[in-house]
Amino acid sequence: MIGTGFGERLGADGQTVHAGDTPGVTPQFAQVVARAGLRGAVVPVHRPTDCPVFYLCGLDGSRVECLTAGVGSSLLWLATQGPSEKRKVKSSEIVTELGKKSGCVTLHWGGQLTQHSESALENLVDWADNAEFKIRFGTASGALAGFSGTGELEEVTGETPSLTPFLEPVYPELIPPSTKAVNGLLRAEQAVAMASVVCGYAVSDYDIRTAWTRQLEVMDCHYEGSEAVRIIRERMGDQAEVIHCADRIRQEAQSTIAERVSVGNGPPGTLPVVVFNSLGWNRSDVVEIAVSFLGEEEPADFTRYEMYKIVDARGETVPSQEISGRQTTSAQMQLRFAATGVPAHGYDTYYLVPKAPDAGQLMGIQEPGMMAPDFPEPSFVIEDVEDCVSEPYRGIRVARRFRNRFYDLDVDETTGEVGILDRKLGRSIAKGIALVGREEDLEGGINQYRYTGRKYELMVDRVDLEESGEIQATVLVAGRLASSRVEIRYRMYGEIDRIDVDVSLSWTDEKPVRIQVEFPIGEGKVHYGVPFGHNTLDNVIEGSGPFRDGDMDRETWDKQRECQGWISVDGKDGGMVLASDRRAFEFDKGLVRGDVLRSCPDPASYSYHKVWRRYPEKVTCRYSLRGYEGNFAEARAYQDGEALNQPLDTRCVYDADSPKPLPSSMSVVDLQGEGIVTTAFKNVENREGYIMRAYETIGNSSEAKLVTNVGLKHLSEVDLLEKGSVELDPDRILFAPFEIKTMWFDLDSDV
Structure with missing residues (x-):
């Protein structure tokens, strides 16, 4: 992001990061710059003062000197390049800006990862020589040094949301x-x-x-x-x-570990299934595994797997659900089960055990996974399905309620809207979840949202209980938005307190429509994920916002946020968390809208020849919802986004003969501390050891402990570029509120 390492390889010692044309600034940007060892930054933050330099403060209290990008590099480019008439118009705009800023305005040249040509630079110099105002050339570092001694600089903190619409729904095939x-x-x-x-x-x-x-x-x-x-x-x-x-x-890498894990003490043919957790806390979730059965003596003789069960390392049976199976010269099966308590940055092992019935219990079973008489009676995720009928229309069904141990899922079969009641809280956490489209008028361009007032709602074709098993149940809502096919799947679980929502849209309409999923989650205190922390809707840099031609209007800007992974809403009697693999969201009086697709003309359009953008065959996005007691910190709502985007992995092991020195369960390294999130655990480049990067996400001081399953040789703190070294006590690693730490350590490799 900063490019400091690249600059070093070129022999350059840059002291500033150029973010002048980025659409916004996150609240942790200042800390990232400071911990990379840089002096300052060029940022697109509008300041209502004449001084173009200020201190940008991070959530942790760190601060860096920043030079405001003024009116942006595009104005300077257009004033110095191209036809003379256009240059004059843009030069007059610079004169206007000079009047607003007491005769002094900063203009930056170039942008991120951009180097203009020599001819462009010559045009710039020629323009400066002939301009009606005085031009001074310099570097960002020089400008910061020049203004630093002119008086006490203003300190600002918070976030500047994107000044232009996020392009994620415009390019769903690339950005998501x-x-x-x-x-x-x-x-x-x-x-x-x-x-x-x-x-x-x-x-x-x-x-x-x-x-x-x-x-x-x-x-x-x-x-x-x-x-x-x-x-x-x-x-x-x-x-x-x-x-x-x-x-x-x-x-x-995971297969290398799995092949060395103990096979346990099961009967011949037992297959270990190793479940891996890439995150920094113990996790429980539903996993899937594909298994191939081979015969004991002949490949096609897999009768011993016609009955099986999944057990944990203690030998206790774990409920499982078969997804699919087929038999040819071998047998293949895909199944799912709930893995519980998988260690942080580690693994846990389950076992698929063939079960041979007594001679008197033999049954004519042809498909893998059929139940033997002595197997426990299965239960199902859906406890009850209740019909809602219309009495005036002679009792026809208009809605259905699907209930599991955690939630009631209410589906309106006319509108497709869905409500979710949290049974443990005894209240609704979402009323009327729906996919909607708002038509745009095209006059505002790609950087504006201007609506005609026409709204597209889902025309429901069917509502089905598509899948119902012991581990997972899936409710399908299918229909059309305009004339394009839509499928929305709501997944409920037997052991996991969560509802997942998968949206699939096959957009074929040539209409300018902004398509969003609406989550009516009610009023409350909103928190949402940002890189290396979280933010709230009101923590915005004072005085910032749209200030250039082409920026979106302020009313729209106030509602837009780029959320990384999760959003939570704390109410008086509990809250809810919404996790997603998308980042573009809109907040509007108790309603959260997640962008799915923005249908608009292709840039190749001209005059009366309108060309529409082409989109993937299926545009998809994923969400999950969970209700909780207390507040977002107590419920660890921040973990939901990480879990959705980094699911548990499984590896099935067929080799029973090679050495198996590893235990059935292990946490290789675990940074234990309240509110601590690890973002990276990796090998160090160009030297021995490992890097772990972590941050405090709640906003409290925290004390962490680094626990390893092997010997710890040393532990030091380094900067974000993994340089420097300050020794740390592994039993007492102190984090300030929102602090980012990068740690370098080495471990004994013998387990």
């Missing part, structure tokens, strides 16, 4: 998958580090570093212009390769 790619790379690094500790496993740093570099290039891309289609197609291919590379690295 970046969340999967980034989390995939983090999981790959964590798996490699675990395998390195317990198995001495190694993977080339080049593979992971190259994947990260490609992903950063995908995320820093200009999507408009005549080459937009080609560039987007290339970036999609690059991102798909990054995701594939991350999956491959993670799976190979």
Whole structure:
């Protein structure tokens, strides 16, 4: 993000980060800059004062000097390049800005990862020589130094939300998958580090570093212009390769560990299923595993697996649910079960045990997973389905209520709207969840939301209980938005306190429509995830907001937020958390809207020739909802977003003969502390040891302890660039509120 390491390789010693054209500033930006060892930053934060320099303060109290980007680099570019008439118009706009700022205004040249050509620079110099006002050239570092001694600088804190609409729903084929790619790379690094500790496993740093570099290039891309289609197609291919590379690295590292885990004391044919947790706390969740059965002596003789069960390391039966199965020369089966208490940055092992019945109990069973007489009677996730009928229309069904041990899910079969009642709280946590579209008038352009007043609502075709088993049940709401197909699946669980919502949209309409999922979650204190912490709706930099031509209007800007992973709402009698793999949200009086798709004309359109953007065959997004008692901190709502985007992994082991030195369960490393979130656990580049990056997310001082399953050689704190070294006590690691810590340590590799 900052590029300091890249600058060092070029022999440059940059002291400022240039974020002048970014759409907004997160509340932890100042701390990131400070902990990277930089002096200051150029940021797009509007200040109503004449002094262009101020202190931007982080949530932890750190501060950095910032130079406001003024009116943006685009104005200076247009004033110095192109036809003379257009240059004159833009130069006059600079004169107007001079009048607003007592005769002095800062204009920056270039942008992130951008170096203009020599001819463009010559045009700039020529413009400066002939301008009607005085021009001074300098660097951001020089400007900061020049203003620092002129008096006491203003201190500002908070967030500046994006000044333009987030492009995630405009490019659903490219931007949303970046969340999967980034989390995939983090999981790959964590798996490699675990395998390195317990198995001495190694993977080339080049593979992971190259994947990260490609992903950063995908995320820093200009999507408009005549080459937009080609560039987007290339970036999609690059991102798909990054995701594939991350999956491959993670799976190979996890398989290396799984093959060394104890097979237990089960009967012949027992198959270990190792469940991996990439996050920094113990987790329970539903997992799926694909298993292939081979015969004991002949490949097609898999009769011993015609009856089976899943057990934990203590030998206790774990409920499971078969998803699919087929038999040819071998048997394949996919099943799911609930894994509980999987250790932080570690694994736990379950076992698929074949069960041979007594001769008197033999049954003519043809499919894997059929129940033997002595197996326990299965239970089901859905405890009850209640019909709601219309008496005036002779009792026809108009809605259904699906109940499990945690929630009531009410589905209106006319509108498709869904309400969720939390049974433990005894109240609703969402009333009228719906997919809706608002038509735009196209006059405002891509940087504005202007609506015609027409609204598209779901026309329901069917509501079905698509799946009902012992572990999971799925309720399908299918229909059309305009003329495009929609499928929304609500997943309920037997052992997990959560409802998942999966949205699939096949958009084919050539209409300018903003499509969102509406979550009516009521009034309350809103918190939401940001990089390295959380924020609240009211923590916005005072005086900031839209200030340039092309920025969105202030009323719309006030409602927009980019949320990383989760949103919580604390009410008087409990709260709820909404997790998602999307980041663009809108808040409006107890209503949270999540952007799915923004249908709009393609940049190739001109005059009367309107060309519409083409979208993937299916645009998808995922959400999960959970009610809780108390507040977001007590309920650890911040964990839900991480869990949704970094699910548990499973590996089935077929090799029973190689050495199995590893225990059935292990936490390789665990940073224990209230409100502490680890974002990275990885091998250090170019030296021995491991890096763990963590932050305090609630806003309280916290004391953490680093617990390892192997010997700890040393522990030091380094900066975000992994430089420097300050020794730490592993039993007493102090975190200030919202503080980010990067720790370097080494472990004994013998388990």
